[in-house]
Amino acid sequence: MKKLMLVLSMLTLMATTTVMAGTAEAPTKVKMKIKAKSKKGVVKAKIAITHNMLTYDQAKRKGKEANFITHITATVGDKVVYDASTSQFLSKNPLIKFKFHGNKGDMLKITYTQLKGEVFYGEKKIK
Amino acid sequence: MKKTILSLVAITAMTVGLNATDYRATNAATWTAHTVPTAIEALYGKITPAEGKIKLKAPKVASSGGTIPVSIKTDIPAKSVAIFQDANPEATVVVFTVVEGSPADFGFKIKMKESGTITAIIEGKDGKFYSATYSLEVTKGGCEG
Numbered sequence: 001m002k003k004l005m006l007v008l009s010m011l012t013l014m015a016t017t018t019v020m021a022g023t024a025e026a027p028t029k030v031k032m033k034i035k036a037k038s039k040k041g042v043v044k045a046k047i048a049i050t051h052n053m054l055t056y057d058q059a060k061r062k063g064k065e066a067n068f069i070t071h072i073t074a075t076v077g078d079k080v081v082y083d084a085s086t087s088q089f090l091s092k093n094p095l096i097k098f099k100f101h102g103n104k105g106d107m108l109k110i111t112y113t114q115l116k117g118e119v120f121y122g123e124k125k126i127k
Numbered sequence: 128m129k130k131t132i133l134s135l136v137a138i139t140a141m142t143v144g145l146n147a148t149d150y151r152a153t154n155a156a157t158w159t160a161h162t163v164p165t166a167i168e169a170l171y172g173k174i175t176p177a178e179g180k181i182k183l184k185a186p187k188v189a190s191s192g193g194t195i196p197v198s199i200k201t202d203i204p205a206k207s208v209a210i211f212q213d214a215n216p217e218a219t220v221v222v223f224t225v226v227e228g229s230p231a232d233f234g235f236k237i238k239m240k241e242s243g244t245i246t247a248i249i250e251g252k253d254g255k256f257y258s259a260t261y262s263l264e265v266t267k268g269g270c271e272g
Contacts, residue, residue, distance in 0.1 A: 094236060
């Protein structure tokens, strides 16, 4: 009987999580300065994300809520080419540079998550 | 009960992304650690990093502590690269997952409240760790906002 309950609760949890994941807030598209140039199959990417990156200290002083980017991922199709877990200590309007194997014409997508979990993205074709 | 929690954690981990690692979820303590050694331990455990061929660059004197350009590059086959500093209330700045096919070559800008030392730890694919440090002067603190 106990095992059955366990299995049932597991299944319910799995179902709920899947539904939750499915109805998770859709990422919002935002303007981002993306420069991605491919040379001999290697892409040099330079991205400037507009974000206050308000630290806990700064927020306290300003009487606002801290808000900063906690995760940045770059993808080409469904392939992850860059992945960073970030903190309040990246500068305001963080600028990031990285390299990966990619080709001209591919679409580079930059997705970031902020402290409260909201997700934003920007994309641009690799030149 | 334990099994249910484990499966829930597994599902959440999968939802985050199969290739990506969310170090905020897997190593929450590293982001609140105040000192560099505690932050490193929270992320990688008790490690003894060796000096490695790592190019960690930043300006020797940063006139604006709010935006300090840092670059890190290494040919060591790496799994992850973590950046810490000892000038801010918390030590961990950013943790990169080195993705298959992409070099460990990153540029980014950070904030530092005052002059201090940046520490980079490379988690090698060989299971070993390598470190590099860079000390710099900050003339105008960067957490004033």
